Amino acid sequence: MTKLKINGETHTIDVDPDMPLLWAIRDIIGFTGTKFGCGKGFCGACMVLMNGNAVNSCQLPVSAVGDNELITVEGQTENLQLLQKSWAEHNVPQCGFCQSGQLITATALLNGNSNPSDEDINNAMVRNICRCGTYPRIKKAINHSVELKNKG
Amino acid sequence: MKNVKNVSRRSFLKGLGLASGGLIIASGTTLFIGCEPKEVVEFNPNLFVQLNSDGNLILVASRSEMGQGVRTSLTSVIADEMEADWDRVSIKQAVGDVKYGDQNTDGSKSVRLLYEEMRKIGAATKAVLIAAAAKKWEVPASELKAENHFVISNSGKKIGFGELVEIAKTIEVPKDVVLKDPKDFKFIGKYLPSKDVENLSNGSAVFGLDKRLDNMKFAAIKRCPVTFGTVKSFDKTEALKIAGVIDVVEIPRVEKPFGPLGGVAVVATNTWAAFKGKEALKVEWDFGANANYDTEEYMKQITANVQKKGKVAKTVGNVDSAFKSATKTIESTYQLPHLVHTPMEVPNAVVWVQENTCEVWAPTQEPQRTRTEVSAFLETDEKNVTVNVTFLGGGFGRKSKPDYVVEAAAVSKAINAPVQVVWSREDDIQHGYYHTIAAQYMKGSLDKDGKVTGWLHRFALPSIASTFAPGTVDPAPFEAASATNVPFEIPNMQVETGEAPAHVRIGWMRSVINIPHGFAINVFADELANEAGVDPLEFRLNLIGSDRIEDTKNEYKYDTARLKHVLKQAAKNADWGKKLPEGHAMGLAVHYSFLSYVASVVEVSVVNNKVKVHNIHSVIDCGLAVNKNTITAQMEGAAIFGMSLAFYGKITAKDGAIEQTNFGDYQMLRMPQAPNIHIEIVENNEKPTGVGEPGVPVIAPAIVNAIFKATGNRYRTLPLKDYKLV
Numbered sequence: 019m020t021k022l023k024i025n026g027e028t029h030t031i032d033v034d035p036d037m038p039l040l041w042a043i044r045d046i047i048g049f050t051g052t053k054f055g056c057g058k059g060f061c062g063a064c065m066v067l068m069n070g071n072a073v074n075s076c077q078l079p080v081s082a083v084g085d086n087e088l089i090t091v092e093g094q095t096e097n098l099q100l101l102q103k104s105w106a107e108h109n110v111p112q113c114g115f116c117q118s119g120q121l122i123t124a125t126a127l128l129n130g131n132s133n134p135s136d137e138d139i140n141n142a143m144v145r146n147i148c149r150c151g152t153y154p155r156i157k158k159a160i161n162h163s164v165e166l167k168n169k170g
Numbered sequence: 171m172k173n174v175k176n177v178s179r180r181s182f183l184k185g186l187g188l189a190s191g192g193l194i195i196a197s198g199t200t201l202f203i204g205c206e207p208k209e210v211v212e213f214n215p216n217l218f219v220q221l222n223s224d225g226n227l228i229l230v231a232s233r234s235e236m237g238q239g240v241r242t243s244l245t246s247v248i249a250d251e252m253e254a255d256w257d258r259v260s261i262k263q264a265v266g267d268v269k270y271g272d273q274n275t276d277g278s279k280s281v282r283l284l285y286e287e288m289r290k291i292g293a294a295t296k297a298v299l300i301a302a303a304a305k306k307w308e309v310p311a312s313e314l315k316a317e318n319h320f321v322i323s324n325s326g327k328k329i330g331f332g333e334l335v336e337i338a339k340t341i342e343v344p345k346d347v348v349l350k351d352p353k354d355f356k357f358i359g360k361y362l363p364s365k366d367v368e369n370l371s372n373g374s375a376v377f378g379l380d381k382r383l384d385n386m387k388f389a390a391i392k393r394c395p396v397t398f399g400t401v402k403s404f405d406k407t408e409a410l411k412i413a414g415v416i417d418v419v420e421i422p423r424v425e426k427p428f429g430p431l432g433g434v435a436v437v438a439t440n441t442w443a444a445f446k447g448k449e450a451l452k453v454e455w456d457f458g459a460n461a462n463y464d465t466e467e468y469m470k471q472i473t474a475n476v477q478k479k480g481k482v483a484k485t486v487g488n489v490d491s492a493f494k495s496a497t498k499t500i501e502s503t504y505q506l507p508h509l510v511h512t513p514m515e516v517p518n519a520v521v522w523v524q525e526n527t528c529e530v531w532a533p534t535q536e537p538q539r540t541r542t543e544v545s546a547f548l549e550t551d552e553k554n555v556t557v558n559v560t561f562l563g564g565g566f567g568r569k570s571k572p573d574y575v576v577e578a579a580a581v582s583k584a585i586n587a588p589v590q591v592v593w594s595r596e597d598d599i600q601h602g603y604y605h606t607i608a609a610q611y612m613k614g615s616l617d618k619d620g621k622v623t624g625w626l627h628r629f630a631l632p633s634i635a636s637t638f639a640p641g642t643v644d645p646a647p648f649e650a651a652s653a654t655n656v657p658f659e660i661p662n663m664q665v666e667t668g669e670a671p672a673h674v675r676i677g678w679m680r681s682v683i684n685i686p687h688g689f690a691i692n693v694f695a696d697e698l699a700n701e702a703g704v705d706p707l708e709f710r711l712n713l714i715g716s717d718r719i720e721d722t723k724n725e726y727k728y729d730t731a732r733l734k735h736v737l738k739q740a741a742k743n744a745d746w747g748k749k750l751p752e753g754h755a756m757g758l759a760v761h762y763s764f765l766s767y768v769a770s771v772v773e774v775s776v777v778n779n780k781v782k783v784h785n786i787h788s789v790i791d792c793g794l795a796v797n798k799n800t801i802t803a804q805m806e807g808a809a810i811f812g813m814s815l816a817f818y819g820k821i822t823a824k825d826g827a828i829e830q831t832n833f834g835d836y837q838m839l840r841m842p843q844a845p846n847i848h849i850e851i852v853e854n855n856e857k858p859t860g861v862g863e864p865g866v867p868v869i870a871p872a873i874v875n876a877i878f879k880a881t882g883n884r885y886r887t888l889p890l891k892d893y894k895l896v
Contacts, residue, residue, distance in 0.1 A: 034413050037442050045388065045440035050380035051373015053563070054441070055514050056595040060833035063514060091373035105371040109363050109799055112807055113237030114370025115377060115514040115563025140842035147833060149514045149564050150237045151810025153844035155803070 020080045024049065025093035035081035039073075040064045042080045043090060051091040051118050055147070062146030063115065065122035066090050067098075072126035072145070089125075091118035097128040100166060104159040112150035120146045124160050133164060213335040215295045215343045217270060218248060218288070220262075225319060225332030227252075227259045232270040233280040234535050235263070235366065236513075236565035237807070238862045239800030240280045242364045244288050246357040247796065251292025251350055252299075254331070255319035256357060261365050266537025266557035275535040276570045276678075278764035278860030281796050285858050293347035302337035303329055352794070352855060361799040370561075378533035378560045379592065381520040386588040389581045390444035391421060393433035393601050396457040396826035397674045398423070404434045408450040414443025418451065419584040421577055427638045428543050430577040431601055437585055441592050448594075461826040463673035465607060468823075469505055472630040475668030476503065476611035480628050481644065484654040487662030489613075492624030496615030499624075500701050504612070504690045505887040508821035509605035511679050512836065515563020516598045517574035521581075522588035523548060528555045532575045533562035540572040544579045566680040566811075571603050599836050600828040603677025604821055606631040608686035609668075612694040620702035622713060625660045627653050627694075630668030631686060632676050643669040645683075652687040652763060655722075657730050658695075659715030674823065680811060681866035684763040688867030689874075689888070692759035696875040697884065706758055706875065707741050714760075726765045726859060732852075733762055736789040737769040739850055744771035744787040753777050754784070757876025759868035764860025767791040767852075770809070772845075772872040776880045781895045783813060783845040783873060788865055790849070793856035805849040805865040812869025814839040817896045820889050837891075 022029045022042065031046050043052050043066070052075060055063030059074040066075045067089040089095050101124050104110075111117045120143070127134055127142040134142070139160055148156070211223040220228040229245035241261045249259050264270050272283065296316045303321035304311040306329070313324045319331045352359070369375040394400065406418035415438045423432025436447035493499050519532035521544070528548055534540045537557045545555045562569055578591040593601075608631035615624035633649055636642040645667050653665045681688075699709035711734055720728035737760040741747075744756060753775045760769040773785040786809045795801050818837040822829045830836040870888060877895070878884050890896050 033440075034443075037440075041440055041442035045442070048382065049373070050376070050382070053377075053514070054379060054516070054592070056833050057445070058595070058832050058834065061514070061595075061838075091371075102368075102371045106363070106367045109367055109803065111237070111364070111367055111370035112239070112803055113235075113514065113562060113564045114366070114375055115561075117371055118373050121371065143841040147514065147838045147840060149512060149566075149811075149838060151807035151839070151844075152803070153810060153839075153841040154806055154847050157841065157844075 022047070022080065022083055022088060023085065024088045025090060033080060036079045038076050039066065039078045039080050039083060040075040043075060049090050049092055053115055053118055055116065055119070060147070061116070062123060063119040065119040065146070067095065067122055067126060070126060070129040072123045091121055095125065097163070098125040100163045101125060101128070101159065104162040104166070107162060108155050108159040110152050110155040110159050112152055116146060116148045120148065120156055124156070127160070128163065128167065132167060134160070211335050213338045215298055216291055218291050219295050221295070221331055221335055223332050223335040225258055225330050227254050227331070228262050229259055230262050230264050232264040232273050234275040234537065234559050234562055234565070236275065236535065236562035236569065238804060239364055239797060240275065241366060242362060243281055243797045243800055244284055246362050247285060247288035248292035250355055250357040251289045252296045253316035253318065258319055259365070263559050266541040266559065268538060273537050274539065274570070275565070276567065278863040281858050282765065282860060285796060289349050290347055293349050294343050297344050297347055298338050298341050299331055299334050301341045302334040305337055305341070306334070358796055359794065359798065362797050363799060375561045377515050377563045378518045378520070378531065379515055379563070381531040381560060381590065383520065383522060383588045386520065386590055387416060387437050387439065387585060388441045388444045389435045389437045389589050389591045390448040390594065391433045391435045391577060391591060392448050392451050392453055393431045393597065394455045394457065395600065396455070397460045398431070399455045399457040399461070400432060401434060402454040402456050404454070405452040408452065409436050409447040412443055412447045412450055414439045415447040417585055418447070419581060421580045424547065424576060426543070428539065428571045428573050428576070430573050430580060435581045435591070437581065437589065444592065445594060457826055460673040463823045463826045465508065465822045468607065468673070469609060472607070472609040472668065472670050473503060473505060475630040475670065476609045476628045480630070480666035480668040482664060482666050483650040484663070484665040489624045489626050489662045489664040492662035493613065493615050496623055497618045498701060499613060499615045500697060501611070501613045502694055502697055502886055504610040504693065506608045506686050506689060507819065507888065508607045508674070509679055509815055509819045510599055510602040510821050510836070511566040511568035512598060512838070513562070513564025513566055513568055516593040516595060517568065518590060518592045519575040519578040520588060520590045521575065521578035523579055523582040526554060528579060530555065530557045530575055531560055532557065532572070533560050533569055534572055534575060535562065535565045535570040536572060540575050543572050543576050547576050547579055548583065567678045568602065571677060595832045599830050599832065603637065603675045605679040605685065606633070606676055610686060610690040612690055614694065614698050616698065616702055620704060622658070622660050622698055624662040625658065626664050626666070627690065628666040628668060629653065629686065629690070630670040632670045632672035634676050634678055636672035637675050637677060643671045649683045652684045653691070655720065655728065655762070656691055657720050657728060657733060658713040660713070673826070681763065681863040684761060684863070684867040685815065688759065688761040688763070689871045692761065692868065692871030693874050693886065696757070696878065707737070707746055710737060710758065710760065726857065728762060732767045732791050733760060736760060736767045736791050736852065739789040739852070740769040740771045740787050743789065743848060743850055744773065744785065746771060751775070753880060755876050755879035757872045757874065757879055759872040759875065761864070761867045763864045763867055766859040766861065766864040768864045768868055770868040770872045772869070772876050774873060774876040774880060776877055779895060781877055781890060783843070785846045785848065786869070787848045788868070789852065790861070790865060791852035791854065792861050793854060793858045795851045796858055798851055801851055801861050802849045804861050806847045808865025809847050809869055810839050810844060812866045813843070813873070816870035816873050816888055816890055817843070818889050818891050820892070
């Protein structure tokens with residue numbers, strides 16, 4: 019049995035310990051906001067927060083999660099909600115499929131850096147692919163969140 | 171929502187013991203007079219509109235949402251004509267059914283084809299609501315108007331749309347309607363936000379991959395590495411040892427344009443087990459006729475084909491004599507590789523085949539064709555097949571081809587349970603419908619004044635037609651059109667085509683044939699400008715020449731003034747000719763596709779042989795701009811899409827198999843490379859034309875032209891990573 023703490027709740031699941039966290043979240047527990055994009059850690063669609071940091075859930079076996087707190091795009095955490103508002107404000111999503119991952123990576127960025135520069139944003143967000151090409155709006159939305167945050 | 175509301179109201183009334191009627195005063199504010207409160211009543215004047223008596227308005231989107239914003243664009247047109255309150259609108263996605271008209275979400279034509287129809291639907295609904303109020307108040311309809319979900323009389327009386335539902339149901343929907351004066355539009359022509367933005371930002375939007383059913387299984391399919399190869403035999407022993415794997419079944423190849431490739435499916439209780447089972451599965455293949463496909467060799471073959479005279483697709487004047495009498499002639503050959511769509515959401519579908527029915531949940535651009543193909547496969551009537559359209563995690567043309575849905579039908583039928591077939595990213599890249607591979611030869615001549623006297627464009631590329639008629643070696647007429655419609659005032663022009671057999675499935679990808687043609691035409695025009703010693707902007711405007719309407723067969727006229735206008739605007743916005751930092755330069759391209767006019771001016775720098783794109787200024791004239799928010803987003807996305815193919819896009823085949831595997835070797839542009847993108851939408855009231863695709867073809871040639879300006883190096887093949895420029 020594996021215990022996973024996701025969005026503040028503990029889920030006990032009976033799976034192969036090697037199963038990547040992504041599939042445990044999507045197929046076993048049933049939160050489908052976290053996406054499968056490539057299965058190899060290239061695209062970032064599967065990002066979740068582990069103790070506030072963005073990790074590719076397709077690359078992390080459930081056995082490696084341990085007691086760490088996980089937050090998915092459906093979860094509640096200050097910077098995520100702030101970013102979601104900015105995403106709406108700037109009409110970021112096109113198809114929207116990669117946006118869970120984009121939002122999680124951006125949340126982790128703001129968790130570690132309350133005033134990121136353009137370069138910081140690029141360095142963080144380089145992990146996520148958007149095939150629709152929403153990068154300019156993502157960047158604007160992150161900057162907007164930073165402004166809101168620093169206004170208090 | 172309707173049930174919740176009813177239940178609460180009814181139980182409240184029952185609690186008072188007064189549910190059978192009479193004068194009831196509830197909550198101090200709501201008044202129910204004279205009759206028993208009823209269920210929410212629905213008014214359905216047509217297939218696209220449902221107005222409920224509580225005022226909620228449900229508008230149907232018949233086209234698939236893949237990021238192009240079509241759900242919002244089309245429904246906002248109905249709402250605008252209806253004078254509805256946009257906040258009261260929710261959007262319902264239509265199932266695949268001919269009753270909705272053409273639902274094929276493809277070719278940048280949803281708004282173009284449905285705009286007028288959606289307006290009429292909205293206007294007719296408004297007319298009925300006004301007539302209902304007229305009847306209720308016993309006044310002439312001419313004394314009433316609709317505004318923000320109310321009908322209002324000249325004398326100041328006001329009634330909500332929802333309250334008119336009962337009467338509206340008794341009124342015939344008019345066939346002839348008066349449309350709004352465009353100056354009164356509230357949503358059309360504005361920057362209206364997407365209705366779906368929140369659901370797409372909090373994980374609640376249901377894509378195909380997110381569909382879940384009780385007892386649903388997951389399946390992964392091993393397909394032959396060579397296109398159209400078949401299964402000789404397979405050994406499922408190792409696959410069945412994987413925990414979670416339930417079954418292994420062979421999937422037939424269906425020899426149709428959108429038929430499954432065939433292969434062996436591993437069915438499991440979760441996706442990961444299905445993927446692992448697929449890896450463990452041993453299959454022996456008969457590779458078939460395409461086993462020797464080698465794109466390097468193939469490129470040599472089609473390049474040779476364009477060095478010799480081909481079939482003439484268009485001729486004006488006499489290019490041969492123009493070349494003979496020219497002061498100068500130049501020749502160039504352009505080579506562009508196969509590409510593949512890679513939508514972020516891989517192909518997938520949930521299908522449940524039951525005894526007499528089949529239900530599908532799929533991210534499909536073509537729900538009706540999906541229904542046709544699935545019912546044909548199951549040998550059942552279409553009426554027994556329901557196709558629910560989920561959100562699409564990108565489409566770009568890949569999801570117009572429902573082979574992956576038929577696969578899921580085959581698996582569901584074989585295992586007698588609902589199943590979700592999930593492609594891996596490797597499957598997506600290695601078993602796609604590929605954008606063509608193209609060789610193009612251009613020859614041009616200049617007279618002593620630097621004026622272009624002759625233009626020859628010869629191309630060879632495997633045709634999309636080969637997917638529909640195997641063995642086709644010549645381009646379809648539409649695949650010549652973007653070369654033959656070039657509106658340059660050159661006295662002698664010829665377009666020729668060479669033969670090019672297909673060895674993979676050729677499909678259409680965002681912008682389709684305009685990618686190779688837009689590239690060769692725009693780069694060659696730049697080469698001619700350089701030979702003539704004239705600024706590329708001035709040269710290009712001269713090439714397009716006088717203001718005129720080109721001879722086109724359809725109602726949309728190709729207007730050279732509009733083409734020149736987008737180019738001039740892009741140049742103006744980019745401040746063409748301004749002094750730039752060392753190593754920086756600008757390049758331009760202009761192209762007409764999907765009936766829209768687009769120009770881009772790109773600013774690059776090349777430092778230590780590395781190219782960086784700093785700015786892209788694109789201008790689109792797509793007629794009346796229905797939703798400027800969406801159009802701007804599509805143009806931004808098109809710039810990124812165009813940069814991805816210019817920088818990295820290359821699919822190669824060796825021994826019949828595609829060599830690329832995932833985003834590691836089939837790369838996409840990422841945020842650090844994304845330039846500043848500036849979009850201008852030309853204001854006019856012409857008929858709306860394409861938006862999703864026409865922003866793409868200009869990007870790669872504009873970049874190549876800018877690099878030439880910066881370095882003097884002309885790159886005639888893509889992608890630029892092959893030159894180590896990125």
